[in-house]
Amino acid sequence: MSLWRSRSDRSHGAGPSRRSLLTAAGAGGLGVAAGALGHSVAANAAPRMALVSDVVPFYGEHQAGIDTQAQDRMHMAAFDVTATGREELIALLTEWTAAIEQMTRGAEVGQDGATGGDYEAPPEDTGEAIDLSASNLTVTVGFGRSLFTDGRKARFDLGGKLPEALISMPHFPGDFLEEARSGGDIVVQACADDPQVAVHAVRNLARIAFGRARVRWSQIGFGRTSSTSATQKTPRNLFGFKDGTANIMSEDGAALSEHVWVKGAQGPEAWMNGGSYLVARRIRMHIETWDRSPLGDQERIIGRTKRGGAPLSGGDEFTEPDFEMPGRGGPVMPVDSHVAIAHPRVNGGVRMLRRGFNYTDGSDGLGRLDAGLFFIAFVVDPRTHYVPMQNAMAKNDALSEYLRHTGSGLFAVPPGVQPGGYLGQGLFEL
Numbered sequence: 266m267s268l269w270r271s272r273s274d275r276s277h278g279a280g281p282s283r284r285s286l287l288t289a290a291g292a293g294g295l296g297v298a299a300g301a302l303g304h305s306v307a308a309n310a311a312p313r314m315a316l317v318s319d320v321v322p323f324y325g326e327h328q329a330g331i332d333t334q335a336q337d338r339m340h341m342a343a344f345d346v347t348a349t350g351r352e353e354l355i356a357l358l359t360e361w362t363a364a365i366e367q368m369t370r371g372a373e374v375g376q377d378g379a380t381g382g383d384y385e386a387p388p389e390d391t392g393e394a395i396d397l398s399a400s401n402l403t404v405t406v407g408f409g410r411s412l413f414t415d416g417r418k419a420r421f422d423l424g425g426k427l428p429e430a431l432i433s434m435p436h437f438p439g440d441f442l443e444e445a446r447s448g449g450d451i452v453v454q455a456c457a458d459d460p461q462v463a464v465h466a467v468r469n470l471a472r473i474a475f476g477r478a479r480v481r482w483s484q485i486g487f488g489r490t491s492s493t494s495a496t497q498k499t500p501r502n503l504f505g506f507k508d509g510t511a512n513i514m515s516e517d518g519a520a521l522s523e524h525v526w527v528k529g530a531q532g533p534e535a536w537m538n539g540g541s542y543l544v545a546r547r548i549r550m551h552i553e554t555w556d557r558s559p560l561g562d563q564e565r566i567i568g569r570t571k572r573g574g575a576p577l578s579g580g581d582e583f584t585e586p587d588f589e590m591p592g593r594g595g596p597v598m599p600v601d602s603h604v605a606i607a608h609p610r611v612n613g614g615v616r617m618l619r620r621g622f623n624y625t626d627g628s629d630g631l632g633r634l635d636a637g638l639f640f641i642a643f644v645v646d647p648r649t650h651y652v653p654m655q656n657a658m659a660k661n662d663a664l665s666e667y668l669r670h671t672g673s674g675l676f677a678v679p680p681g682v683q684p685g686g687y688l689g690q691g692l693f694e695l
């Protein structure tokens with residue numbers, strides 16, 4: 266029996282997919298897993314092998330890609346919908362749902378996949394993920410304010426369904442937003458542990474959307490900048506600091522319920538129950554300036570140590586900062602440090618689930634890296650859980666001097682899908 270079925274093994278439709286991979290409990294896991302594809306698995310492996318799924322379930326109460334374990338790679342794309350009819354939009358979301366369900370379990374898109382269809386017709390799947398595993402792919406879909414209204418009149422008969430929380434984002438001091446990197450009617454966040462799998466997902470959804478929606482902007486991210494599970498090691502951002510230490514973790518159901526998931530929404534907003542709001546900000550970081558700053562300045566700007574990630578007031582990475590601890594000429598945790606500004610105690614107790622990624626888009630022609638953090642946060646309400654904190658950061662945070670916000674998006678992420686349903690169904694049917 267083969268425990269690893271490749272994409273090309275699939276039969277049509279809901280056929281078997283490459284659900285799992287065998288991995289060794291110790292070092293050399295992938296090497297052993299590759300060996301496991303051969304014939305002598307049982308003889309070699311029994312005591313050292315564990316069956317590890319690399320499929321994140323698609324169906325569920327919430328969409329995957331929010332409180333599920335953050336993967337290492339991301340491709341996010343925002344689409345402008347060119348379809349004019351409501352039925353056409355529903356058909357697009359229905360087709361996307363089927364394709365996402367297939368891709369997230371490692372199957373090819375459509376009935377015939379990359380190579381099984383008519384020789385004289387374009388394949389249903391673009392093919393670059395043949396032979397790749399599901400790689401923990403998650404695809405999360407959200408709706409922008411511009412899907413509901415063009416500013417004067419409703420689109421797709423959705424005017425009455427526009428949630429109050431789906432605001433036009435205010436201008437923040439220091440914003441340098443580029444139109445071509447901001448907004449969008451629908452966002453697709455594809456995350457995976459293999460960049461090719463994430464890119465394949467966005468590309469195939471764009472192909473399906475042809476004539477009905479077109480990509481407005483897209484961003485590739487490498488290297489997660491947050492942990493979303495206590496089992497994950499805290500990664501580092503491009504300033505070299507641990508990022509994600511004080512994040513909301515999937516194990517913290519109470520925090521998720523209070524700060525991330527929409528619940529109790531009534532009437533025309535009931536379709537958002539079980540959903541969340543996705544804030545995306547493309548934040549360019551002035552890498553070269555930072556790299557010329559002394560270590561002491563860097564640590565005082567963040568409020569944590571560079572190597573261990575502990576607050577400057579002492580302890581280890583997960584020790585609560587002591588903002589009152591006196592230092593020379595002021596608190597040890599500077600009042601304008603990023604952690605002091607972003608901490609819940611000065612933000613009315615609000616927290617957010619951060620799920621961002623590092624990005625580098627080459628250089629800018631002046632010898633500087635166009636690199637930074639593609640900030641992504643999921644919050645229950647951006648009016649309370651994002652806007653005030655961003656304002657405080659823009660005005661008072663010492664880190665802001667090293668940042669430039671160049672792209673922005675806010676999207677209402679509907680709840681998860683049950684078998685037979687489609688993404689955003691409640692928006693049209695509740």
Ligand SMILES: C=CC1=C(C)c2cc3[nH]c(cc4nc(cc5[nH]c(cc1n2)c(C)c5CCC(=O)O)C(CCC(=O)O)=C4C)c(C)c3C=C
Nearest residue numbers: 502506507508509510511512548604607608609638654655
């Ligand atoms: C408005 C929200 C936030 C933006 C924008 C933001 C940008 C940003 N952050 C870092 C680096 C770090 N952030 C850290 C903590 C942290 N940041 C935010 C919010 C925003 N960050 C919050 C809510 C927190 C947690 C605060 C707390 O409760 O202590 C940290 C420290 C480690 C950690 O807890 O994650 C770092 C480092 C960069 C570089 C950046 C923009 C490019």
Ligand SMILES: [Fe+2]
Nearest residue numbers: 508603604607
């Ligand atoms: Fe931060």
